[in-house]
Amino acid sequence: MISIDYILLLPFLTPLLAAILCIFFWKKLLAQQLIYLFSGVISLISSCWILLEIADSGMLNLQVGGWKAPFGITLAADMLSALMLTASAILGFLLYFYSLSHSSISKERKLYGFYPALLFMIFGIHGALITGDIFNLYVWFEVMLIASFVLLTLGGEEEQLEGAVKYVTINFIASSLFLTAIGIMYGVAGSTNMADLSVKMHSEGTSAVAQIGLVFFVVSFGIKAALFPLFFWLPASYHTPPIAISAIIAGLLTKVGIYALFRTAIFIFPADNQAVRHLFLGLAGLTMLVGIMGAIAQTDYRKILSYLIISHMGYMVMGIGIGTHLAIAGAVYYILHSILVKANLFFVGGLIGQHQNNYQFSKGGGIYRQLPVLSFCFFVCAMSLAGIPPLTGFWGKYILAQAGLINGNYLIVGVSLATGLLTLFVVNRIWLNIFLQKEPEQQAPRRRISEVKFATIHRGMYLTVGSLAIVILTMSFFPEQVISWSETAADHLLNRELYIEKVLGSRKN
Numbered sequence: 001m002i003s004i005d006y007i008l009l010l011p012f013l014t015p016l017l018a019a020i021l022c023i024f025f026w027k028k029l030l031a032q033q034l035i036y037l038f039s040g041v042i043s044l045i046s047s048c049w050i051l052l053e054i055a056d057s058g059m060l061n062l063q064v065g066g067w068k069a070p071f072g073i074t075l076a077a078d079m080l081s082a083l084m085l086t087a088s089a090i091l092g093f094l095l096y097f098y099s100l101s102h103s104s105i106s107k108e109r110k111l112y113g114f115y116p117a118l119l120f121m122i123f124g125i126h127g128a129l130i131t132g133d134i135f136n137l138y139v140w141f142e143v144m145l146i147a148s149f150v151l152l153t154l155g156g157e158e159e160q161l162e163g164a165v166k167y168v169t170i171n172f173i174a175s176s177l178f179l180t181a182i183g184i185m186y187g188v189a190g191s192t193n194m195a196d197l198s199v200k201m202h203s204e205g206t207s208a209v210a211q212i213g214l215v216f217f218v219v220s221f222g223i224k225a226a227l228f229p230l231f232f233w234l235p236a237s238y239h240t241p242p243i244a245i246s247a248i249i250a251g252l253l254t255k256v257g258i259y260a261l262f263r264t265a266i267f268i269f270p271a272d273n274q275a276v277r278h279l280f281l282g283l284a285g286l287t288m289l290v291g292i293m294g295a296i297a298q299t300d301y302r303k304i305l306s307y308l309i310i311s312h313m314g315y316m317v318m319g320i321g322i323g324t325h326l327a328i329a330g331a332v333y334y335i336l337h338s339i340l341v342k343a344n345l346f347f348v349g350g351l352i353g354q355h356q357n358n359y360q361f362s363k364g365g366g367i368y369r370q371l372p373v374l375s376f377c378f379f380v381c382a383m384s385l386a387g388i389p390p391l392t393g394f395w396g397k398y399i400l401a402q403a404g405l406i407n408g409n410y411l412i413v414g415v416s417l418a419t420g421l422l423t424l425f426v427v428n429r430i431w432l433n434i435f436l437q438k439e440p441e442q443q444a445p446r447r448r449i450s451e452v453k454f455a456t457i458h459r460g461m462y463l464t465v466g467s468l469a470i471v472i473l474t475m476s477f478f479p480e481q482v483i484s485w486s487e488t489a490a491d492h493l494l495n496r497e498l499y500i501e502k503v504l505g506s507r508k509n
Contacts, residue, residue: 004053005062008075010046011085011126014039015092019119029107032115033100039119040093043126047089051082055485059492061132061502069503070193074132076503078492080332081129083485084259087339088129091251092122094467095244098347100460103354104244109154117154118248121147128256132503134185134268135192137260138178141224145171148253151245152237163237170233174223181216184209195503197268198496210269214276217264225257227317228286231310235294238309239302243350246302250309251343255335258316265320266328266493280321281412288314288419295426301349301359301434304426305342308385311419312338315400318412322403328490330399333483337392337475341381344468348378351461352434355454361429366439371451374462375435377469382427384472387420391476395483 018039025031054060054077064073077085095118098104105114124143131137145168152164186192188210189200201210219230226234234254238246265276291311298304316338319331349359351374356364368375384391389398397420404413455462475482492499 005060007046007049007053008060008062008077008130011043011050011089012075012123012130014042014046015119015123015126019116019123022116022119027111029110032110033096036115036119037096040089040096043122044086044089044093047082047085050077051079051086051485054079054082055488058498059502068505069132070191070196073136074193074195074503075130076132076195076499077130078499079485079489080259080262080492083332083336083489084129084255084339085126087336088122088125088252090468090471091248091339091343092118094464095248097460097467098247098350098464099244101458103458104350104461105242106155109242112154113150114154114245117147117150121151121248123147125252125256129259132194133192134194134197134264135182137263138175138182141178141256141260142175144253144256145175148249151249152241154241154245157240160240163240166233167237170223170230174220177216177223178220181213181220184213184216188213193503194263194268195496195500199500199504201269202496214264214269218261218279221257221261221264222283223257225254225261225313225317226287226310227283227313228290228310231287231291234310235303235306238306239300243302243346243353247343247346247350250305250346251339254309254313255316255339258313258335261317261320262328262331262493266323267496267499272323277321277323280317281409282321284314284317284321285412285415286314287311287317288415292419292422292426296422299361299433301352301430302346304430305345305349308345308423308426309342311423312342312385314419315396315416318400318404318416321412322400322407322409324403324407325487325490325494326406327400327403328493329483329487330396330403332486332489333399333479334393334396336482336486337384337396337472340468340472340475341384341392344377344381344465344472345385347461347465347468348374348381351458351465354458354461355449356434356439361433364434364439365437368435370449371454373451373455374465377465378435379431380469380472382431384476386424386427388424390479392472392479393420395476395479399483 018035021035022032060077062075121144124140128137128140149164149168152167153160189197191197223230238250288311291307294307295304315334316331319327353359384393387393387397401413
């Protein structure tokens with residue numbers, strides 16, 4: 001009988017096989033779309049299956065080729081992996097409907113590698129989330145980097161190429177630092193298996209050389225997650241490609257960087273190092289403040305969202321800095337919230353761009369009067385981002401603030417609350433200038449259209465935006481199950497015995 005652990009291969013191999021098939025149907029757009037849809041359905045079903053299986057049994061683990069850990073290739077999924085896999089699969093599946101519209105991404109771009117590159121990127125993301133080896137984590141990061149670079153440059157416009165060069169250059173530096181950290185850890189512990197490294201780092205103590213490796217990990221993943229002060233590449237590149245590409249990259253790639261920080265700073269290395277915790281708290285506070293100040297200074301919808309991505313990465317790092325079970329659970333919940341909300345705000349932005357042909361405050365207005373349903377979807381996501389109860393952002397911020405107050409981290413709690421208020425100010429500016437403000441008279445005749453007709457023209461985009469809004473509202477008004485799963489994810493990270501026993505078995509020290 002085939003073990004249930006083999007289900008880990010489905011979200012991992014499905015996008016790879018689909019990407020290869022799309023290459024064989026290079027000029028057949030309909031065939032590529034159907035292949036992508038099939039891949040999205042399989043990934044979504046298998047990710048949900050993995051989530052439910054882990055909720056029931058604790059963890060899944062597969063040793064590829066039958067080689068026992070730590071010598072072989074390990075695929076391992078705990079609750080954190082399963083939650084992020086599911087969020088990624090939801091986003092990837094709904095992107096299919098958004099991309100059907102030529103107004104979200106042109107037909108020419110679709111025919112020149114959009115679907116294969118997107119599938120390769122999802123393949124890399126899923127591989128990063130279920131690998132049990134830090135060297136293989138590096139490999140999956142490189143797959144993501146190459147595929148995302150293709151997506152960012154698709155179309156070859158000057159602004160895209162400029163942003164993509166900055167993106168790939170800084171990420172190449174981050175990858176070099178990551179590889180250096182892996183070399184240090186292998187030299188210290190003689191292994192790259194995460195479970196084996198965790199055993200050795202906790203049982204033998206963290207040497208000075210291993211601490212240097214941790215620093216390299218933090219810098220590398222900090223760059224990939226756009227933490228202060230290495231965030232400048234993100235607002236220079238995320239607004240340049242078509243909005244469908246911006247949405248998937250903004251929703252997922254930086255979160256994989258945070259995921260890697262969770263794996264190294266909490267799981268592999270001892271989590272009770274006060275100096276490391278203070279470092280993360282400092283990074284969290286500065287990332288929140290610098291990001292939100294950048295958002296305040298912008299008047300372009302896409303650039304504002306880019307800076308808000310940076311700012312709200314600080315909440316996730318805040319959970320690592322506090323380091324308690326409650327704080328990590330809050331950070332995990334906030335990651336899920338951020339993936340869905342940030343992606344949907346970009347998706348909404350695509351429809352705004354189609355309606356008014358730009359993203360500037362000075363040239364927009366009147367959307368609330370003409371497109372009330374779209375306005376409602378934006379309002380839900382914007383208020384959730386600001387942390388207005390009872391929306392998802394409120395639950396994440398509330399849990400993190402509660403954990404900080406219990407632990408005596410009053411300064412970072414104050415910074416997080418101030419950032420939430422400033423986020424409310426920023427999204428309110430968008431609401432007033434783009435949605436409520438009367439549209440410029442010279443543009444009004446060209447843009448008058450009923451929402452029914454507009455939604456019919458862009459029905460795939462509307463379906464994606466509306467579906468994500470429903471998911472966000474469901475998480476908001478019925479948060480208990482997702483919070484429970486987030487607490488389980490925190491258990492798996494802090495109480496390492498289950499993961500280690502599942503991966504190493506009798507080899508555990």
